[in-house]
Amino acid sequence: MSMFCYQCQEAANCKGCTIKGVCGKTEDLAKAQDLLIYITKGISVFSTKARELGVENKEVNKFVVESLFATITNANFDRNIFIERIKRGLQLREEVKQQYIKAGGKLIESKENTSWLKKIFGFGGAQKEEELNLPEAAIWFADNVNDFDLKAGAVGVLSTKDEDIRSLRELLIYGLKGMAAYIKHANNLGYDDKNLHGFMQKALAATLDDSIAVDGLIALVLEAGKYGVDAMALLDKANTESYGNPEITKVNIGVGNRPGILISGHDLKDMEELLKQTEGTGVDVYTHSEMLPANYYPAFKKYKHFVGNYGNAWWKQTEEFESFNGPILMTTNCVVPPKNSYKDRMYTTGATGVPGVKHIADGKNGQPKDFSAIIAHAKKCQAPKEIEKGEIVGGFAHNQVLALADKVVEAVKTGAIKRFFVMAGCDGRAKSRNYYTDFAKKLPKDTVILTAGCAKYKYNKLDLGDIGGIPRVLDAGQCNDSYSLAVIALKLKEVFGLEDINELPISYNIAWYEQKAVIVLLALLHLGVKNIHLGPTLPAFLSPNVAKVLVENFGIGGITNVDDDMKMFLG
Numbered sequence: 371m372s373m374f375c376y377q378c379q380e381a382a383n384c385k386g387c388t389i390k391g392v393c394g395k396t397e398d399l400a401k402a403q404d405l406l407i408y409i410t411k412g413i414s415v416f417s418t419k420a421r422e423l424g425v426e427n428k429e430v431n432k433f434v435v436e437s438l439f440a441t442i443t444n445a446n447f448d449r450n451i452f453i454e455r456i457k458r459g460l461q462l463r464e465e466v467k468q469q470y471i472k473a474g475g476k477l478i479e480s481k482e483n484t485s486w487l488k489k490i491f492g493f494g495g496a497q498k499e500e501e502l503n504l505p506e507a508a509i510w511f512a513d514n515v516n517d518f519d520l521k522a523g524a525v526g527v528l529s530t531k532d533e534d535i536r537s538l539r540e541l542l543i544y545g546l547k548g549m550a551a552y553i554k555h556a557n558n559l560g561y562d563d564k565n566l567h568g569f570m571q572k573a574l575a576a577t578l579d580d581s582i583a584v585d586g587l588i589a590l591v592l593e594a595g596k597y598g599v600d601a602m603a604l605l606d607k608a609n610t611e612s613y614g615n616p617e618i619t620k621v622n623i624g625v626g627n628r629p630g631i632l633i634s635g636h637d638l639k640d641m642e643e644l645l646k647q648t649e650g651t652g653v654d655v656y657t658h659s660e661m662l663p664a665n666y667y668p669a670f671k672k673y674k675h676f677v678g679n680y681g682n683a684w685w686k687q688t689e690e691f692e693s694f695n696g697p698i699l700m701t702t703n704c705v706v707p708p709k710n711s712y713k714d715r716m717y718t719t720g721a722t723g724v725p726g727v728k729h730i731a732d733g734k735n736g737q738p739k740d741f742s743a744i745i746a747h748a749k750k751c752q753a754p755k756e757i758e759k760g761e762i763v764g765g766f767a768h769n770q771v772l773a774l775a776d777k778v779v780e781a782v783k784t785g786a787i788k789r790f791f792v793m794a795g796c797d798g799r800a801k802s803r804n805y806y807t808d809f810a811k812k813l814p815k816d817t818v819i820l821t822a823g824c825a826k827y828k829y830n831k832l833d834l835g836d837i838g839g840i841p842r843v844l845d846a847g848q849c850n851d852s853y854s855l856a857v858i859a860l861k862l863k864e865v866f867g868l869e870d871i872n873e874l875p876i877s878y879n880i881a882w883y884e885q886k887a888v889i890v891l892l893a894l895l896h897l898g899v900k901n902i903h904l905g906p907t908l909p910a911f912l913s914p915n916v917a918k919v920l921v922e923n924f925g926i927g928g929i930t931n932v933d934d935d936m937k938m939f940l941g
Contacts, residue, residue, distance in 0.1 A: 373400040374528050376910040377544050378443040379798060379883045384907050386527075393444050394707040401522035402452035403441045407543065408525040409459040410437045411578050412507030413466060414571035420470040421568055427466050431567040433459065434574070435557070438550035439721045443884040444684070445703035448723035456518060460511060467508075477504070505578035537913035538587035539577045541888070544911070545594040546570050548889030551636070551702070552601040552850060554721065558639040561608035569597045588919065595896030598889040602853035606768075609638055609850075614668035615769035616847060620761040621665045622678030623831075625754040626654050631744060632680055632694050632754075634658040634687070635701030636848050637720055638667070643738045644699065645673045653748045656680040658690070659704060660824050663847035666765035679762070680754060683797035683827040691716070696751040697744045699730075703884065704824075715751070717744050762830055764845035766820075768857035777840065779865055782875065786837050788816040789940070790876045792859075794852050794890070795825040796883030802906040803828065806881055808932045810834065810843075814940070818842050820858065823849035825881040852890045856897055871898050877939045878902040879929070882909070895924055905929035 376386035378393065390396055395403075410433070417430045437455060440446045471477065507525070512518060530536035553566055573590055576582055582590075610616075631653060633644055641657075641664045648655055654677045657664050662679045664670055681690035684704035691698050691708070697715045700722045707724060708716050719730040719739060733739050771778065781787040791813065797803060810819060810829035819829065819842060826845055834842040846854035863871050882891070882904050894902060901924075908917065908928050920926040929935055 372397040374526055375400055376527070377540070377547075377885060379796070379907060379909070380800065381910040384910050386910055394447060396449075398519070399447060399449045399452070401519055401526070402449050402456065404526040405518055405522040406437050406452050406456050406459065407441060408507050408522075409456055409463065410434055411574045412505070412510070413459060413463045414574035415505060415508040415578065416463060416466045416470050417571045418568075418575045419475055420466055420473060421571070423470065423473040423475055425469050425473045426564060426567075427462075427469060430462060430466050430571070431562075431564075432557075433462055434567070434571060435550045435553050436721060438547045438570075439554050439703075440723075442547050442551060442703045442721075442886070444705050445721050446723040447705065447707055448725050450725070451723045453515060453518065457513075460513075463508070507578055533913045534584055534915045535587065537911055537916040538584065538591060540911045541909075541916070542573055542587065542591050542594055543577060544885040544888040545591065545598065545892045546573060546889075548884075548886035549594070549598050549601045551886050552598075552605045552889075555637055555639075555702075555850060556601075556605045556608040558637060559608040559612050561604055563600065563604050566597055566601055566604070569593070591892065592896060594889070595892035595894075598893035599853070599856070599896055601889070602850070602856075602893060605850055606853050609667075610769070613638060613642070613670065616663065616666035616765045616767040616851075617668060618763065618770055619666045619671075619765040620763055621662065622761055623680070624678070624759045625656075625680065625756045626677050627753050628652060628654050628675075629748045629751045630654040630656050630677065630680075630694070630696045630754050631748045632656050632658050632691070632696060632698045633661050633664075633701065634684070634698065635704055635720075635722070636660050636850055637701040638664060640699070640701040640719060640739070641670065644741055645670060645676060647738070647741045648675060648745055648748075649673060651675075651745055651749070653696075653745055656694075656754065658687070658698070659684045659827075660848045661701070663764060663845070663851065666767070666847065681757065683824040685797065685799045690757065693755040693757055695754050697747045699741075699744060700724075715747070758831075760831075763841055763843075764830075764847070766841075766844035766854075767846045767851055768854040768861070771844065771846075771854075771858050772861055774840065775861065775865065777838070779862075781838055781840060782866075786816060787818055787840070788814065788875065790818050790820050790874075791939070792820045792855055792876060792878045792880065793825060793829075794820070794822040794846075794849070794855060795881040795887050796849065797824045797827050797881065798883045798906075800906055803881060805906060805929060805932060806879075807832070809879065809935065812932055812936055813842075815842070818844060820844050820846065820855050820876075822846040822851045822855055823887075828881075849886050849890065852893075856894065859899075860897070872900050879935070879939065880904055881906065901925035901927070903927045903929055903935070 374386050380392040654675045656677050657679045658681050687706050691712045700718045705722055716727045718727055806828040
């Protein structure tokens, strides 16, 4: 088997990609990513020990977060970037090891000799020295690419032989990858929480510990849900304190007649810096896919050259990037390897990378990124080709919905709203995802959809009407904003005086694709939400026994067909 990856919903045959990733990931790239995760675990062994002695290495925190983020599905396809990160990781592991030793930590410990003489006669045993039982990831070293590749073949997902242990370790790691994305966005805005780093590194180190059995790993997975809530709350605070609370907004989906830059991904700091640098240049800015919710923030509405949103979910970019005509800036994951017809117009930044695509580096010493190259490129391009007209409505994050709480509660009490459906999550290429469009169309007119993430593109342009002025699709924002949906549910629980969040008239029919959806799921489980349905398929990384635990304890389920599921949800 040349590679093995099953971290996303599109895993081949719902089992795993073994030749080439459906995402476009090649064998050598997959191996480099596996080795980077392995090295990151080794760093975490020492950083966790050092933290116990009061030593926190901020460079380690940054490296771990960025390494996890870079390995998320559809984030980075540039193998050279991963090779350089592996080299840096080996250096950093040695640095934090020395910090641990300097703080009084020991790699050799003294133990009393427990010989047969002591056991029989009670002699005071002599002291002997033994090396700490360090996992190989904490001590392995190489300095050339050939050795990297050789080692990578032995440390991937399948190196854990027990199926259930492997399933739980990978579930934990994928949750950490999703958490890393939220933390990185918050960090870019100057917000951080050292407790999040402490847990992430402790959990990574734990995946190397063969003494931690199924029960211990289940506990860590559930603990990840707690920290997932904290990470999403941190990012929500960073976004809203930086740019204001999202507002109900009508977003233009048509085009102007000037050259434009299309910005995709999730990073609002990149959005801010691009808008500032394009102001007065004659270049317009459009959002794509998960960047759509940038239109809802008050701070961005002051820019007259911020036109609106162009296109749909990430997987349609191969056709929409062609018709846009201007350059495209990819700020985070959701990159599809580009076609040659527009590859020269694509730019990456942050955690993203594609071989042969221009990369815009981070600013130095806290300075903004330099977007002058992409702006100059845009000026030479034609205006975007119009692919649709009209407006879509969004901006229903928790602050805005809670401002409408009285109206919402009255609608529930009078029976005007019978049920809410949380249909958050991800969109994807599979035709089976049309299920969510059909499901939205068939929902009774006394139901409301709560959404966040690019899953909304399956139904956010449908004319589903409103209930007493409340739109039947309430878009809270990016997948990063799923926290808003939890806040709304908890507030409704409080308003209605309920003891259990599951007593609310809310059903969960969530589409998932990659690892940020995993941490959202774990966060919901931590909050006590049960009977969540995932589709279009259950994760391939859930072994039958682990899936059984989730079903029996949390009511996790899949989907079947629209008519039968509608009956199941509505009783």
